[in-house]
Amino acid sequence: MSRINTLLILLLVVMSGLAIQPALAETPNQILSAVESSAKTAPEFRGFSATRGEQFFKSTHGNDWSCASCHTEDPAGSGKHAKTNKVIKALAPSANAERLTDPAKVEKWFKRNCNDVLGRVCTPQEKGDVIAYLLTTRK
Amino acid sequence: MSERIRVWDVPTRVFHWSLVLSFCGAFLTAESERYRDIHVMLGYTVLGLIAFRLLWGFFGTRYARFSSFLFTSREVVTYVSALVKGEAKHYVGHNPAGSVAIWLLLFLAISSGVTGVLLFQDSGGEVVEELHEVLSFAMLAVVLVHVAGVAVSSIMHRENLVRAMITGSKEARPEEGVERSHAWLGVIMLLVVATFWAGYSAVNAMAPDEAVSQAEHHDDDDD
Numbered sequence: 001m002s003r004i005n006t007l008l009i010l011l012l013v014v015m016s017g018l019a020i021q022p023a024l025a026e027t028p029n030q031i032l033s034a035v036e037s038s039a040k041t042a043p044e045f046r047g048f049s050a051t052r053g054e055q056f057f058k059s060t061h062g063n064d065w066s067c068a069s070c071h072t073e074d075p076a077g078s079g080k081h082a083k084t085n086k087v088i089k090a091l092a093p094s095a096n097a098e099r100l101t102d103p104a105k106v107e108k109w110f111k112r113n114c115n116d117v118l119g120r121v122c123t124p125q126e127k128g129d130v131i132a133y134l135l136t137t138r139k
Numbered sequence: 140m141s142e143r144i145r146v147w148d149v150p151t152r153v154f155h156w157s158l159v160l161s162f163c164g165a166f167l168t169a170e171s172e173r174y175r176d177i178h179v180m181l182g183y184t185v186l187g188l189i190a191f192r193l194l195w196g197f198f199g200t201r202y203a204r205f206s207s208f209l210f211t212s213r214e215v216v217t218y219v220s221a222l223v224k225g226e227a228k229h230y231v232g233h234n235p236a237g238s239v240a241i242w243l244l245l246f247l248a249i250s251s252g253v254t255g256v257l258l259f260q261d262s263g264g265e266v267v268e269e270l271h272e273v274l275s276f277a278m279l280a281v282v283l284v285h286v287a288g289v290a291v292s293s294i295m296h297r298e299n300l301v302r303a304m305i306t307g308s309k310e311a312r313p314e315e316g317v318e319r320s321h322a323w324l325g326v327i328m329l330l331v332v333a334t335f336w337a338g339y340s341a342v343n344a345m346a347p348d349e350a351v352s353q354a355e356h357h358d359d360d361d362d
Contacts, residue, residue, distance in 0.1 A: 084176050
């Protein structure tokens with residue numbers, strides 16, 4: 001009986017964890033300032049720049065892919081996956097209100113996609129520059 | 140009196156090793172968008188293989204049938220406690236502990252596959268995304284337990300279970316063997332899988348170039 005109770009409680013905790021997630025939503029600016037506080041620890045931190053972010057976004061960094069390979073050069077428009085051809089929803093919050101509101105999601109996709117484009121994780125400086133760029137693009 | 144008898148028919152073995160290959164491949168290609176098409180292809184393969192296995196669980200030979208490895212929880216407990224003492228009873232087909240892993244693997248393969256398809260069709264939200272990851276890692280965990288169980292059982296009963304899943308045969312009493320190997324069906328399965336992989340890769344090899352050139356040259360006509 002107690003084993004079933006433990007299982008039930010565990011299940012409830014997991015379910016409420018999943019349900020609570022949307023309540024933890026943040027604004028893009030809150031996410032940017034979280035990135036900023038970790039970028040600041042680097043002595044060479046120069047503040048974030050949308051221009052640098054745009055260059056970073058469109059550069060292939062010596063490999064074959066850039067961010068724009070899938071997201072296109074216009075982050076406010078929808079993108080297209082370079083391998084599967086599937087539509088990717090717009091990245092810019094101005095065009096897609098869901099973007100940059102979930103810190104875990106932002107972390108997850110920076111990690112995956114930086115690995116694919118650069119072959120390494122992005123630095124907080126690079127992430128902040130890109131977010132700054134995404135926040136300036138309009139439809 | 141024991142001699143070499145056939146235990147696993149050919150379709151069961153082809154299913155087993157194709158599933159090993161597809162699941163491991165899908166797991167290894169999960170972290171990169173570069174392999175997304177391969178990941179999806181292998182996920183579909185897992186689902187196709189499981190669909191076959193569900194049918195084969197009713198129409199297959201003796202030890203492939205679900206009825207041969209439907210054990211009660213009491214039988215599982217009895218088997219495991221005997222195993223701990225080193226005196227577990229020998230089963231020609233699945234043993235009760237192994238069958239638990241098989242049922243779990245069937246469930247996890249179906250659920251991780253289905254959540255993957257939902258995600259790929261953009262009809263799943265964040266919860267589905269989380270579920271897909273949790274289910275896939277759970278499946279890997281059960282695979283590892285399954286492999287450990289195979290090792291323990293092989294040592295305990297002095298029979299090479301990995302080899303049995305390759306050759307199909309074990310040492311046992313002649314009347315315990317299955318008569319037919321259904322080799323033709325195994326060949327058809329391999330052909331279907333190979334054709335699917337070749338076809339899927341060919342279609343995908345054509346599509347991406349189109350996507351890249353569109354991204355480069357037609358930035359303005361986004362819909």
